[in-house]
Every structure is written in C-alpha cells, then in structure tokens.
Amino acid sequence: MKIQVLGTGCPKCKQLVENAKKAFPEAKVEKVEDIDKILEAGVMMTPALVVDGKVVSSGKVLSPDDIKKLVK
Amino acid sequence: MTDIWFQALGSGIAALGDYLWAHVLTCLIPAFFIAGAMVALLPKEIITKRLGSKVPIYKAYPLAVGAALFLAVCSCTILPLFAGIKKKGAGIGPAIAFLYTAPATNVLAVTLTGSVIGWDFAFFRIILSVSFAILIGIIISRLFREEEKKEEKELASDHVKVPKNHYKKLLMFFVTLFTILIVGAAGIRLDVKAGGMLALIAFLVLQLRLGFTKDEIHNWLNETKMFFKMIFPLLLVGVFAAGVLTALIPENFLGTYVGTNTLLPTLAAVLFGVFMYFPTLVEVPMAKMFLGLGMAKGPLLAYLLADPVISLPTILVVRKIMGGQRTLVYVLLIILFTTISGLLYGSLVS
Numbered sequence: 001m002k003i004q005v006l007g008t009g010c011p012k013c014k015q016l017v018e019n020a021k022k023a024f025p026e027a028k029v030e031k032v033e034d035i036d037k038i039l040e041a042g043v044m045m046t047p048a049l050v051v052d053g054k055v056v057s058s059g060k061v062l063s064p065d066d067i068k069k070l071v072k
Numbered sequence: 073m074t075d076i077w078f079q080a081l082g083s084g085i086a087a088l089g090d091y092l093w094a095h096v097l098t099c100l101i102p103a104f105f106i107a108g109a110m111v112a113l114l115p116k117e118i119i120t121k122r123l124g125s126k127v128p129i130y131k132a133y134p135l136a137v138g139a140a141l142f143l144a145v146c147s148c149t150i151l152p153l154f155a156g157i158k159k160k161g162a163g164i165g166p167a168i169a170f171l172y173t174a175p176a177t178n179v180l181a182v183t184l185t186g187s188v189i190g191w192d193f194a195f196f197r198i199i200l201s202v203s204f205a206i207l208i209g210i211i212i213s214r215l216f217r218e219e220e221k222k223e224e225k226e227l228a229s230d231h232v233k234v235p236k237n238h239y240k241k242l243l244m245f246f247v248t249l250f251t252i253l254i255v256g257a258a259g260i261r262l263d264v265k266a267g268g269m270l271a272l273i274a275f276l277v278l279q280l281r282l283g284f285t286k287d288e289i290h291n292w293l294n295e296t297k298m299f300f301k302m303i304f305p306l307l308l309v310g311v312f313a314a315g316v317l318t319a320l321i322p323e324n325f326l327g328t329y330v331g332t333n334t335l336l337p338t339l340a341a342v343l344f345g346v347f348m349y350f351p352t353l354v355e356v357p358m359a360k361m362f363l364g365l366g367m368a369k370g371p372l373l374a375y376l377l378a379d380p381v382i383s384l385p386t387i388l389v390v391r392k393i394m395g396g397q398r399t400l401v402y403v404l405l406i407i408l409f410t411t412i413s414g415l416l417y418g419s420l421v422s
Contacts, residue, residue, distance in 0.1 A: 008389050010148040011351055035151060035389050044116050044153050045145070059116060059149070060291065061298060 001071070004030045006038045006058075007047035015061050016047040023064035024071070080316045087315025088308065098256035098265075099187045104303075106249045107144040107180035108296025113242060113288060114142060116153060119170075123162035132166040133206050140173035140205075144181065144299070145352055148386050150174045155393045164394065165213030168402065171390070172205035175352055175380040180299070183253065184356045185376065188307065189363060193373060200377055200413050208405045216398055241283040248276050303353050310357030313364065330362075333370035333418025335411075341371035342410050345379030346403065349386075355379040370418020378410040 003020050007013025013031070020029045032038060032050075041050060045059030049067065056070045119139045123132060136157065143150065150171065158167035177198045186194035255268045280289055330337035341362075350358065359376050367375075382390075382403065391399040 008148045008151055009385055012149065035155065035392050038152050039155050039159075044119075044156055046149055046152060059111065060295070063294065066290075066294075 001027050002030070002052055003027050004032050004050040005047055006032045006041060006043050006050060008035060008038070009033055010046070012061050013047040016049065019062060019064045020049065020067055023067040084312045084316035088312050099183060099253070102249065102253040102256050103180045103183040104299050105292075105296050106246070106253060107178075107299050108294075109246065109249060109292050110142050110144055110179070111295040111299075112291035113245075115238070116143075119153065119157070123157050123166060123170075127162055127166075129165070132162045133169055133209065136162065136166040136170040136209075137173045137202055137205055140170050140176075141178055143174045144178045145174055148349075148383075148389065149352075151386065151389050151393070154390075158393065163213060164216065164398070165209040167209075168212055169205040169209035172208060172381055172406075173201060176201040176205065176377070179250075181353055181356070181380070183257075184303075184353055185359075187257075188311075188356050188360050189372075189376075193376065196373060196413075196417060197376060200409075201381075204377075204406075204409045204413075208402065208409070211405060212398055212401055215401060241279070245276070245279055245283075248272060248279065252276070299353070302351060303357070306354055306357040307360075310360045310364075313361055315364070330367045330371045333368045333415065333422050335415065337368065337371045338374045338411050338414040338418065339407075341367070341375035342378045342407055342414065345375045345377075345410075346382055346407060347384045348379070349383035350379065352380060368418060369421050370414045370416075372414075373417045374410045374414025377413060378406060381406055 001024065003024065005013060005017045005020060007016070017029055017031055020027075032041075038046065038048070041048065041055055043055060043058045047061065048058035049056050049062060049070070051071055062070070122135055122139070127135065153174075154167050154171040157170055158164055182194045182198050185197050252269065252272045255265060255272065258265070330341060345355070355376060358379070359372055362375065363369075363372055387399060387403060390402070394402075
C-alpha cells in the first residue's frame with residue numbers, strides 16, 4: 001500500500017503525515033509538496049490523503065483511527 | 073522587589089480572570105464550534121463549480137469573497153483552491169479576491185478579534201479586508217490582461233457528490249449556530265440568555281440526531297477540537313503575558329519602537345505580518361500581546377490586516393501558480409494598502 005499526503009507544508013499537513021504513520025507503521029508515507037502535483041490529483045484543500053493513487057480525503061486532519069477506517 | 077513580581081502575577085491573573093468570564097463561555101466557544109462546522113461540513117468543491125468561466129465578473133467577485141467568509145483556514149491551505157478558481161475559469165481577479173479574503177477574514181476571525189482586541193478592530197478588519205481583496209483582484213487582472221487568456225486548463229475535482237437536501241439541513245444548522253453566537257454575545261439579562269441558549273442547544277442536538285450521520289458529527293467535533301487546541305492555549309498565554317507585562321513595564325517596551333502612529337512603525341508591523349507565518353487565527357493572540365507591549369493602534373491594525381493574508385511559504389507557492397511578476401505586484405499592493413489603512417486608522421484614533 002502506498003500512502004501520500006498532499007500539502008504545501010503547513011502544520012496541518014505535517015500532523016496528517018504523523019497520523020498516517022501512526023495508523024500504518026509499516027506502510028510508506030510520502031509527502032507531496034509540489035503544487036502542480038497536488039493540482040493534478042484534483043485536490044481542492046490541503047492536506048489531502050491519497051491511498052494507492054486515489055484521493056480519499058481532503059481539507060482535513062484525520063486521526064489515525066479515521067485513516068484506518070477510510071482505508072479498509 | 074518581590075512585591076513587583078507578585079503585583080505583576082496578580083495583574084496577569086486578574087486579566088485572565090476578567091477575560092475568561094467576559095468572553096470565553098458566551099462568545100468564543102460558539103465561534104469555535106462554527107469554525108469547526110465550516111471546515112468539516114461545507115462542501116468546498118461547490119466553490120469552484122460556482123466560479124466557472126461563465127460567471128459574469130460582477131457576480132464572480134462577490135461570490136469569491138462571500139465563499140471565503142465561510143472558510144477558516146490559513147493562507148497555505150487554500151492554495152489549491154485558489155489555483156482551481158484561476159484555472160477553471162473565473163480568472164485571476166476573483167481568484168485573488170478569494171486568496172486574500174479566505175485567511176484574512178471569516179466568522180471566527182472577526183469574533184475573536186472583536187472579543188479579544190475590540191469590536192472597532194473587528195469592524196475595520198472585515199470591511200477593509202473585503203474591499204482590499206476586490207481592489208487588488210481588479211488591479212492585477214487589469215495589469216496582466218494578456219497573460220490571463222493563455223491559461224485554460226480544466227481541473228478534475230469531482231470526487232465528492234453532494235446530496236440535494238444537504239444544503240437545507242446545513243442552512244438550518246448554521247443559522248442555529250449563529251443564533252447561539254449572537255445570543256451569547258448579546259447584552260441581555262442573564263436568565264433570559266441562559267434560557268435562550270438552552271433552548272437553542274436543544275434544537276441543535278435535535279437537528280444532529282435527525283439529519284446528520286455519525287461521521288459528520290465526528291468530523292465536526294474533531295475540527296472544533298483542533299481549532300480549540302491550537303488557538304486557546306495561545307490566547308491564554310497572550311492575555312496573561314499582556315497582563316503581567318503591563319504591570320512590569322509601565323512605560324512599555326515595544327512603545328519605543330512601534331508606539332506611534334507613524335509611517336515607520338506601521339511599515340515595520342506590516343512587513344513582520346507579511347513574511348512571518350502563523351497558523352490561521354494565531355494573529356489575534358499575537359496582536360493582543362503586541363497591544364499589551366505598547367504597540368500603537370495604527371500599526372496594530374496594519375499588522376492584523378497583513379499577517380493572516382500572506383507569509384513567506386505562501387508567497388513561494390503563489391509565485392509558482394501565477395508567476396513572479398504578478399506575485400510581486402500582489403505582495404506590494406498588500407503592503408501598500410495595509411500600511412495606508414494603518415496610518416489612516418492611527419490618525420483617526422489619536
């Protein structure tokens with residue numbers, strides 16, 4: 001499984017990266033900061049969570065539990 | 073010597089106590105819940121849909137600014153939305169109006185400013201931010217007309233579907249929340265106020281039970297908690313520090329540098345605000361502390377106007393979206409407008 005967090009670098013994005021790592025310690029969490037790539041994903045509000053290339057949430061800092069629920 | 077410290081501590085605690093009683097329960101807590109609801113429940117995708125290329129210009133600006141009033145986000149969170157509005161059609165002018173207003177002013181920002189610093193500040197904040205947003209949007213779109221026509225790329229962003237009855241229930245929900253805020257802030261008899269609040273809260277709970285899913289409620293409470301955790305401790309520290317410092321340093325510390333309503337202090341306050349990054353709404357406790365340290369009212373308003381709108385990280389990303397020239401003009405216009413309004417306000421109050 002590949003997890004990406006899209007965000008230009010505000011505290012909320014960093015928090016989401018942390019939470020994603022907590023939710024899936026063994027998965028690779030990548031941070032995407034390039035605004036062009038964020039736009040290509042069609043994301044309107046950062047931070048956004050992308051799992052295996054699919055946007056599952058945007059504009060929210062999800063808790064580790066929320067992330068686990070969404071990925072299931 | 074110890075006397076002075078005790079006095080300072082006492083003054084800090086007194087400031088904190090006054091502040092908590094007067095504002096927190098009735099005014100700030102509803103405002104936090106509203107901000108949480110705005111983040112969690114309002115579908116943002118609707119903004120870009122409404123601001124498509126077919127929207128006439130006289131509608132696009134009010135729409136962009138109006139939409140931004142209901143977002144409580146920092147200047148970096150809305151960057152993709154800004155790019156979306158620009159690329160999808162409404163064009164650079166309304167997009168810039170949106171980019172400016174979204175972090176600069178919203179319901180929570182105005183309530184916070186009003187209850188922490190003063191309602192005159194809150195009033196000027198909302199009026200000036202909205203006018204500057206539209207003005208700067210118009211100026212930039214006029215200056216760079218040619219460039220604008222080249223960009224017509226579609227943006228894929230329809231992964232969220234909004235059910236039809238969603239808006240009706242949201243409207244009622246937000247009206248109830250705002251009524252709670254207004255009743256809470258109103259200067260009416262305490263028993264009337266308490267009764268009204270209880271009835272409104274009961275009505276709110278009823279709406280939640282009937283119309284909202286568990287996930288929606290969970291998201292709402294979660295976002296509210298995030299705002300609270302981020303801003304409330306800072307607010308307490310700011311109010312407390314201001315109380316302590318006013319007792320310790322009667323002839324204020326910042327006063328020597330930014331204690332007058334003149335050009336240099338105002339410009340310094342603006343530049344500090346433009347380049348530093350603070351998460352959204354943190355500018356309010358910051359300003360409270362500056363006020364306690366002796367900053368004059370003119371520079372303070374200028375800082376309050378400039379700080380949330382933009383920061384160094386945002387400038388770098390905005391430059392990628394709309395190019396160096398337009399970004400430079402955007403930043404210069406922000407500095408110019410906020411400095412002038414700080415000077416005007418300063419001469420008005422002094």
